[in-house]
Amino acid sequence: MTKHAIGIFDSGIGGLSIWKEIIQVLPYQETIYLADSKNAPYGQKSKKEIIALCKKNTEYLLEKGCTIIVVACNTATTNAIQVLRDSYDIPFIGIEPAIKPAAFKTETNTIGILATKGTLNSRLFAETSKKYMDGIHVIEQIGEGLVPLIESGEITSDKTTALLKKYIRPMILKNIDCLVLGCTHYPFLIPQIKKITGESVQIIDSGLAVAKQTKTILNQQGLLDQDAPIQHLIISNGTLKPLKEVVHGIANTQIIQNDF
Numbered sequence: 001m002t003k004h005a006i007g008i009f010d011s012g013i014g015g016l017s018i019w020k021e022i023i024q025v026l027p028y029q030e031t032i033y034l035a036d037s038k039n040a041p042y043g044q045k046s047k048k049e050i051i052a053l054c055k056k057n058t059e060y061l062l063e064k065g066c067t068i069i070v071v072a073c074n075t076a077t078t079n080a081i082q083v084l085r086d087s088y089d090i091p092f093i094g095i096e097p098a099i100k101p102a103a104f105k106t107e108t109n110t111i112g113i114l115a116t117k118g119t120l121n122s123r124l125f126a127e128t129s130k131k132y133m134d135g136i137h138v139i140e141q142i143g144e145g146l147v148p149l150i151e152s153g154e155i156t157s158d159k160t161t162a163l164l165k166k167y168i169r170p171m172i173l174k175n176i177d178c179l180v181l182g183c184t185h186y187p188f189l190i191p192q193i194k195k196i197t198g199e200s201v202q203i204i205d206s207g208l209a210v211a212k213q214t215k216t217i218l219n220q221q222g223l224l225d226q227d228a229p230i231q232h233l234i235i236s237n238g239t240l241k242p243l244k245e246v247v248h249g250i251a252n253t254q255i256i257q258n259d260f
Helices: 016-025 047-063 074-087 099-105 123-132 146-151 158-173 186-200 207-220 241-247
Strands: 006-010 031-035 068-071 110-115 137-142 178-182 202-204 232-236 253-257
Touching: 006 016, 006 047, 016 031, 016 207, 016 241, 031 047, 047 068, 047 074, 068 074, 068 207, 074 123, 099 110, 099 123, 099 178, 099 202, 110 158, 137 158, 146 158, 146 186, 158 186, 178 186, 186 202, 232 241, 241 253
Parallel strands: 006 031, 006 068, 031 232, 110 137, 110 178, 178 202, 232 253
Antiparallel strands: none
């Protein structure tokens, strides 16, 4: 890998939704993606456990030579990002539910947030909500069971569809016009979600904003590569089949299994 490789990690394949945006915005930057599928989902773990896993992932990526790290997990960001920034001398880009754009876009003043328990219960999420949600009715919904289904490749299964209907239809009845996806796994479900919401609800996630922020930080740090040959490396400690399905057809991408 080049000396300016971007490290990215998540509790499984979810962060690949962020990774795809990053490699579009930064076509000459190499990436190392860490899929901690063995410990997915992070949203059901304690804050202490999440911090320990994030430190383990960070140190693995630093050993691989990464010069910037994207924490491509909402739960990890909201629970551990400040600890990581305090502990390591490297830029970190975090992921937060896209509350701010939803607050600006809503016309009914009612938005839905579909996220993990770990994200919705975090201090950072509470602070962000308080900052932008004055006068806006927020309907929070834990997406229990969705991450394991996505991890097992059941993105379009009847089980997944049934859970999405269970979680989203009550929000629609309460007149939401924006649905914030507060987990990086959930963008893989957007086609399914749109069938439930129709065109009256805007679906909002953080992927493109994170990719643009990563480019800005790289440029500020003098770490931006131009016109360089690239290689993307994806490392998983779980099954490789879902990863291969998600990245199928993307050039210069190697997928390996390693029990990190």
